[in-house]
Amino acid sequence: MNSKTRKVLNRYIYHVLILITGFIMVYPVLWMISGSLKNNTEILNDSLNLIPPHLRWDNFARGWKGFGGTSFRTFFANSFIIAGISTAATVLSSACIAYSFSRLKYLGRKLLFTLMIMTLLLPGQVLLIPQYVLYNSLGLVPSIIPLILPHFLGQAFFIYQMMQFMAGIPRELDEAAFVDGCSKYGIFSYIILPLLKPAVITTIIIQFYWKWDDFQGPLVYLSKPQSYTVSIALKLFADSSSATDYGAMFAMSTLSLIPVFLIFLFFNQYLTEGISTSGLKG
Amino acid sequence: MKGNVKSAARKFIYRESTVGYVFALPFIIGFLGFTLIPIVSSLYYSFTDYNLIQKESWIGANNYMRLLHDERFWKSLKVTLRYVLLSVPSKLCFALFVAMILTRTTKLTGFYRSLFYVPSLIGGSIAVALVWKELFSRKGLINQILGIVDIKAVSWFGDQKMALIPLILMTVWQFGSSMIIFAAGLKQIPGTYYEAAKIDGANRFRAFLHITLPGLSPVILYNLIMQTISAFMSFTQAFVITQGGPNDATNFYALYVYDNAFEYYDMGYASAMSWVMLAIMSLITLVIFKSSKHWVFSEAGN
Numbered sequence: 001m002n003s004k005t006r007k008v009l010n011r012y013i014y015h016v017l018i019l020i021t022g023f024i025m026v027y028p029v030l031w032m033i034s035g036s037l038k039n040n041t042e043i044l045n046d047s048l049n050l051i052p053p054h055l056r057w058d059n060f061a062r063g064w065k066g067f068g069g070t071s072f073r074t075f076f077a078n079s080f081i082i083a084g085i086s087t088a089a090t091v092l093s094s095a096c097i098a099y100s101f102s103r104l105k106y107l108g109r110k111l112l113f114t115l116m117i118m119t120l121l122l123p124g125q126v127l128l129i130p131q132y133v134l135y136n137s138l139g140l141v142p143s144i145i146p147l148i149l150p151h152f153l154g155q156a157f158f159i160y161q162m163m164q165f166m167a168g169i170p171r172e173l174d175e176a177a178f179v180d181g182c183s184k185y186g187i188f189s190y191i192i193l194p195l196l197k198p199a200v201i202t203t204i205i206i207q208f209y210w211k212w213d214d215f216q217g218p219l220v221y222l223s224k225p226q227s228y229t230v231s232i233a234l235k236l237f238a239d240s241s242s243a244t245d246y247g248a249m250f251a252m253s254t255l256s257l258i259p260v261f262l263i264f265l266f267f268n269q270y271l272t273e274g275i276s277t278s279g280l281k282g
Numbered sequence: 283m284k285g286n287v288k289s290a291a292r293k294f295i296y297r298e299s300t301v302g303y304v305f306a307l308p309f310i311i312g313f314l315g316f317t318l319i320p321i322v323s324s325l326y327y328s329f330t331d332y333n334l335i336q337k338e339s340w341i342g343a344n345n346y347m348r349l350l351h352d353e354r355f356w357k358s359l360k361v362t363l364r365y366v367l368l369s370v371p372s373k374l375c376f377a378l379f380v381a382m383i384l385t386r387t388t389k390l391t392g393f394y395r396s397l398f399y400v401p402s403l404i405g406g407s408i409a410v411a412l413v414w415k416e417l418f419s420r421k422g423l424i425n426q427i428l429g430i431v432d433i434k435a436v437s438w439f440g441d442q443k444m445a446l447i448p449l450i451l452m453t454v455w456q457f458g459s460s461m462i463i464f465a466a467g468l469k470q471i472p473g474t475y476y477e478a479a480k481i482d483g484a485n486r487f488r489a490f491l492h493i494t495l496p497g498l499s500p501v502i503l504y505n506l507i508m509q510t511i512s513a514f515m516s517f518t519q520a521f522v523i524t525q526g527g528p529n530d531a532t533n534f535y536a537l538y539v540y541d542n543a544f545e546y547y548d549m550g551y552a553s554a555m556s557w558v559m560l561a562i563m564s565l566i567t568l569v570i571f572k573s574s575k576h577w578v579f580s581e582a583g584n
Binding site: 021022028043048093097099106112119121122124125128131132150154159185213230231234235238246250254256261 | 327422518559
């Protein structure tokens with residue numbers, strides 16, 4: 001065997017090994033999707049077979065009915081509303097705060113910035129109980145307000161990310177606009193915000209998908225089935241019917257992942273950049 | 283006169299410091315109202331008996347004394363630490379390994395990265411937690427595969443010694459975002475270093491040890507801190523998959539706090555636990571940062 005064929009062979013081995021590992025990695029997802037089209041017996045007794053013997057679409061119809069008289073239509077709507085409002089609020093508030101921290105000079109800015117970095121390292125779990133007690137004393141439990149209100153007040157992770165992005169926007173632009181009579185408010189609206197677009201898109205997709213996946217927040221703050229998000233509904237749906245109906249459970253699980261997959265499909269590049277510039281939990 | 287006031291007001295509104303405070307206002311409100319005040323007030327509640335309905339009553343350090351004698355608390359701390367120590371290092375090693383394999387650029391590299399990133403993307407969802415639970419159930423896929431190689435079915439969630447394993451595997455499985463951060467870090471290391479090492483006769487392993495690891499050390503530090511914090515705070519997966527069982531074998535700290543607060547409505551006790559958690563997290567972060575002076579290299583020396 002000469003060195004050239006060996007090189008080609010090596011290359012094939014490399015790709016085959018990666019593909020096998022990659023297949024194992026995504027196997028649980030494929031298994032779930034295939035389970036969404038099988039009935040109970042097929043899931044339990046023929047679990048290794050990824051291709052459903054019959055495509056049982058009725059799993060989706062049965063699952064969609066939900067439980068307690070509330071269908072998944074409501075749960076999806078709730079999730080979209082909560083994730084949508086939170087995301088829009090995060091973008092706007094975080095951009096404002098990032099602009100203040102990175103472009104304006106005033107007394108106490110350094111202190112505020114330090115506090116922001118501290119909240120960045122502060123795990124949300126530590127705040128769960130204290131915040132719950134606060135919302136409870138304000139009479140806001142149960143409601144969706146605790147789930148969206150904090151997003152109007154900036155999210156440290158995204159403030160930091162936007163600040164890093166703003167550092168790359170030349171200050172000469174601000175100065176030129178200032179000379180032309182543009183106020184500091186105007187510089188934000190007409191110069192910084194439009195140029196911030198890539199960071200804004202990254203924020204939108206990451207925040208949306210964090211909020212979409214959020215489980216503990218809705219678990220603590222929502223109590224009526226009509227206000228449940230998809231994540232809570234899925235858990236309760238599984239609790240109430242898993243003994244009897246795996247197919248419907250997998251069908252709804254699959255549906256719940258579709259928004260996340262769509263984001264990934266269309267904004268993959270922004271997502272990867274967002275992770276590599278500032279990190280992403282998980 | 284009126285014009286004067288108006289122009290003074292205008293001047294004030296457009297002053298740079300005013301604009302600064304206006305734009306920082308959401309953060310100031312958020313920090314005071316939703317971080318500082320809750321944390322401080324929870325310090326107060328941690329010294330009280332409080333069940334959300336009746337007014338709290340001051341009981342001094344009783345909650346903290348109770349923690350010292352609470353066996354479930356110690357067990358949850360032990361289980362959480364074991365989980366963190368077993369899952370984070372393996373996750374980071376795996377992430378680094380795959381990131382290095384994928385530095386070889388081919389037409390398919392982007393596709394491969396996406397493939398390995400998928401678990402991270404969806405791993406936090408309830409859907410995947412439910413799937414995981416079924417995969418490891420008694421008649422689940424994992425046991426069926428074990429059956430093929432003639433290993434007796436394992437009762438993953440019924441055996442105290444085994445229950446942590448599916449949760450650790452699930453965490454390691456989601457190595458994708460660490461991998462992407464490593465990949466970005468690897469790109470920063472100049473290729474000339476490796477060429478020089480090759481000329482000097484260093485083999486691949488030595489190059490990895492003396493070039494890759496030091497060059498990557500700031501990124502390793504970042505990943506280590508972020509993953510340690512997030513593993514220490516694990517809640518959702520255990521809540522859905524094992525409910526902390528069997529016999530508290532997977533009763534993570536966050537799970538136990540949740541139970542005290544929202545199952546037993548023992549808010550004073552849960553507040554004390556939150557404060558202990560804050561202290562532990564600060565300590566761990568501090569230790570990692572302090573130790574990093576000895577193993578993180580930066581070119582500019584800062």
